[in-house]
Amino acid sequence: MREEAFRFGRARHLVGIAGVPEGAFGETGVIVLNAGMVHRIGPFRLHVELTRQLNAAGYPTLRFDLSTLGDSGASGGGLTRTQQVCADVDDAMKLLAERAGCQRFVLVGLCSGAQNAHTVAASDPRVSGAVFLDGYAYRTLGYKLRHYLPRVLDPARWTRFLRQRAGGGGTDKPAPEPVFSVAPAPREEVIADFTGMVGRGMKLYLVYSGGISYAFNHARQFRECFGKVMDHPGVTTSYRSETDHTYILTGDRARLVDGIGGWLARNFPPAAGRQA
């Protein structure tokens, strides 16, 4: 299978790479959105590895750059960023519909990509599935107990604290520089969105990493954050505490890609899979 490069969109302002396996016409298309400011190949080439593995499994894919990211330009017109994201993904869905006959789509996004995928998935009926990697998260009571209680009960920490205090100062460790961040949306709004998505038959896969331990630190937190909608059979969750936010280790990345592929195969089996 050969990938094709496209300049597309209502102002021909978008750049993307489509992979369409032979015989995949009419299948569910997978669209991968930018992670933060990284261009369409993804952090450490994650999106290339993901889309090619999904192509091999029979799924048409498109990895592309949203307006003003990567190699894509601005479309002109006075759209808000949210409207722009929806319009860009609409352009992407139209391209994959034209190339592969796809009528329904699964969106994949990491961090701000998850936020953008969420925005589109909440409102566009053509989206039948979504993979949110380190999407919205909220520090729940459970998070705080898990985070602070071990520290409060750790004698070594108290010893260090008291020694530093006696010494008259703390360390000068520089604050870590966050590379990606997701602006918070109201939690009730996000819960309502998830409820609406699964209510209309969407399948969701929420994967959170140890790289966002400032906001999320246990598999139980899916339920603590979003409530009973997480028990819906259309929702699958995975907490990978050992990994970082952008899957820098190739083994972690391979397991993530396998996980997404397995979730897709169970929820959106390609034609070859149905015949098997």
Add this chain to the structure above:
Amino acid sequence: MRTDPELPFFFGADSGLFGMYHAPASTPRRAVLMCPPLGQELIRTHRLYRQLAQALAAQGIAVLRFDYHGTGDSAGDSAEVDWQRCIGDAVTAAGELRSRAGVDRIVAFGARLGGSIALGAADRARFAEVIAWDPVIDGDDYVSALDTMQAALREDADRFNQPRTHADVAEQWLGFDIGDSLRKQIAALKVTPANVPTLVLDSMPAGAAPRWEPLVSTRGRVAAIAPPTPWNDLRRLEAAILSHPLIQAVTGRMAEDA
């Protein structure tokens, strides 16, 4: 037929190389081939490469950006990246640029290992000049730096909740699988001067710059760029590298030739 100022396409023998052609508004008389670095440096410099390509195109210069086999959007896995193939891909890309732009004279630009590849490909690709930004001229030092950062990554508390095992981080450099042959090829790398004029743009941190003189002793020069570029800072591994002075230096050099 509609002509886009920036055209993405695949090229090469198996249509496996990804390229982005920047066409100037008028018929070009000069062209620049932009050779990317490898690994995470390719991702960190993507935006800067695009900005530079656009600035050069605005000067009436045809520009081709591209990805080597196993990198970026090109075909192949990261573990398949091969030094000689990278040089061959640069030669292929130069041919593609000549064909698209209708221009024979090509200047090559490259950052870090991209600069080294441009120098290594200069003869076969018939580059008229090479502009190399902090090129790697001693591969052994480069390998040591990557190994040091990869070892530090294993227990980077800003990234992992618990230190990872040695096996977890083995045979990789900062996010990319690394084949044993590429490791050996880069470790053995000793870049020699190209037989063409060479401009070295030096933004290495103080004390880290190698001796550039051998590269430019016959036909070339070195120009300093400030501030220093943090190529080897693990804390900024995922921060884009942007440099207005670099764009000014390259566009300024090309303007001298206009």
